[in-house]
Amino acid sequence: MSGLPEAFASRVVRWQKTHGRHALPWQATRDPYRVWLSEVMLQQTQVSTVLAYYERFLARWPEVAALAAAPEDEVLGLWSGLGYYSRARNLHRCAQAVVERFGGEFPRSAAQLATLPGIGRSTAAAIASFCFGERVAILDGNVKRVLTRVLGYGVDLASAPAERALWDLATELLPRQDLQDTMPAYTQGLMDLGATLCLPRKPACLLCPVEADCVGAREGEPTRYPVKTRKLRRTAESLWLLHARKPDGAVWLEKRPATGIWAGLYCLPVYASRELLAGEHAHATLEDGEAFVHALTHKDLHLHPVHVATDRVARAGGGWFGRTEWEVLGLPAPVRRLLVDAG
């Protein structure tokens, strides 16, 4: 391998220390609780979105035992709006597992971390490398882009063998010396390269510390990587939302089932058709609100609010919530928006 690995790693480390990001609120610590909290929030979520949520969580639960002792509904309430809500429920379960299985201290190896709920291979490696200097590779979206370009790795990562091979290559490229110092900077450096220079559409190769190593740059078309042949197939679905309000302004909400969309959140009653909704409220005067589209990654949800003024909803498992009550619940973003707009 012509000595590429060592040169590559030290270039990334040196660049991170001088040109990488150092001011993010979860970077000034090796406390695994804070690093874990940030890593889970950052899964498929951009830094700018996470910042406010991270500060609120840390202020509310300064350590893992406090989070473990919280009610799940309160965790979902603070997570509300961040998306991918299974992360919040796994976060809570993980905190409880750290307390119960590990006496309140996060385990110090990536292998042990990966046994905890919501911590997969990449998140485990991020925590272990940042906090404990372990020599383990992360492979998130940013790093996949950086490494496939540097290596000229032209196999579609949708195939599992291709992704396994890239994990192996990522491991070979890791630093080999002075790991307590180099591993945190290397891990952060790959993320920073992907987030600030090695961009999806317009990579800034002239500023890149590993341009000399980069097959994609040498070929003249780094944006060819990563290769993606599979096309995203979008679908659409219509849902009707019963917006029942009492004269005092309270709203009828139900906790959603533990699986599927918005699992565990509080929500207006959801129906697959106008007829199903109307059939359940034959005696009430229904007023159709303005439908709107809520876009998910794979699906457009066409949401149809149906307003009804009543103080009786004949459904099991829900309840009336006044504004100060529903404001702090975990609500789907479009439902929160609808309730806020309705006053």
Add this chain to the structure above:
DNA sequence: CATGCGTGGGC
């Protein structure tokens, strides 16, 4: 191995 799972931002 493929799919489901949120939301917001960039171009």
Add this chain to the structure above:
DNA sequence: TGCCCAAGCAT
């Protein structure tokens, strides 16, 4: 504007 993308994981 319709895509693509974002510090992925669980099933």
